[in-house]
Amino acid sequence: MGYAVGQVSAFAGVTVRTLHHYDRTGLLSPGGRSRAGYRQYEDVDLARLQQILFYRELGFPLDEIAEILADPQANALEHLRTRQRQLANEIARLRQLAEVDERAIEVQQTGVPLAPEERFEVFGEIAFDLSYATDAQLKWRDSKGHREAMARASAHTKEDWRRLMAEAATWRAELLAGHDDGEPADGERIMDIAEQHRLHVSRWFTPCRAEMHQRIADDPRAFALVVPPSQQRPGLAAYLAEAVHANASRRTRVKKHV
Template sequence: MSYSVGQVSGFAGITVRTLHHYDTAGLLTPSERSPAGYRLYSDADLARLQQILFYRELGFSLDEIGTILEDPDANALDQLRARHRRLSEQIGKLQRMMEVAERAMAVQETGVRLTPQERFEVFGEIAFDLSYATEAQLKWQDSEGHRRSMASAAAHTKEDWARIMAEAAAWREGLLKVFDGREPADGEAAMDLAEEHRAHIGRWFTPCPPEMHRRIGDDFARDPRAFALVVPPSQQRPGLAAYLRTAIEANAVRHDAATEGHPRNSHEDSDHRRGVVR
């Protein structure tokens, strides 16, 4: 059976001009001509076109494809292996470029204005996950607390961040000590560490009432990306995120109990019920 140029173009999803170019290049010459002189392609021609398109998809040049198809001594498998190596190298290069772009985007999302070298010096293993930072931005973009936290992060100097991370490291050491020592998550030692974490947030980023701290603790237990911001994966233990959430909850209950009997004004009481950060 024979097929016209238009039919083959529709079958293959390529333009008539491309088929004419393959013919001119000697890569795919139709086996037949109509009485009027129009190109007609046979089933064998279509099979050859399928091979050409396969190699083109892999990035082979037309000359390389011609060699593979015409030279009986050409080893198509060797050609494919060589192409596979080049593609792997290109993929690796693109992945590295993506990582660089993501780090640059993460700087914008997190509000941290440091050079890559400064970020490495200050944060070490602690890394900001771009996807988490972006989701947090979308989730909390209407929150006054989140806006204030981002503004504070943007204003911190390298020296500020060094102090922040030193505090965080000392706090993390204490958390691991009570966890490894099997102190109860709702015990005094664990609750004191939870309160220390809450104060750290308030001191450096935004006021953090117990209800907000509860939500942060839930994020730690639910999302490994969030927990990695306070405990790098190399220092994590199974159950540690849930332990911290329990300690935060117990500390929030303790805080609520301590404030019972202390009257608030009407605005404070309304804000507390709605979880508003003033």
């Protein structure tokens, strides 16, 4: 049974113009004829078309496809191996581009205007969670506090970030020591450490009231910005959250007595 060019175009998902081009170049010329003398595609032609579309999907140029189909036993495997290497290289290149794009997005959403190598130098293991930054941007973009925090972060110099991170490292060391020594999270010393963190956020980003501080403490993605993976401990996130909440309650009690 033969098929007209329009029929082949419909069920193969290619345009009539493309089929005509294949015909003109000799890549795929219909071998049958209708009673009226029109050229028609036979089953063998459709099988060849399937091969052409397969190689086109892999990105082979038409002249190379013609070469493969001219002597499939001798050439197909080597061509496929070559194309596999090319695709692997292209995947690696696209991944690099995606990483560059992700870093560019990160800079925009986290307000940290440092080059990638500077970010590694300053932040080390601390990594910014883009989903956290995106959620914060979508949720708080209209709030004055969020706009102020982003503006202040963007205005920080490299030296500012160094000082900020050094201050955070000192605070983190005190937190870890308290946790590892088994000090109660709602004890005075650990609550003081929680208060230091609240003041740190206020000093470098935006006024951090108790409610905001508690939201930060309760979000595991925010915790990853506070304690790098190598320094995290089982139960440390809950320990810090408890300290933050206890400190908030303490500050409320103090205000009531003032």
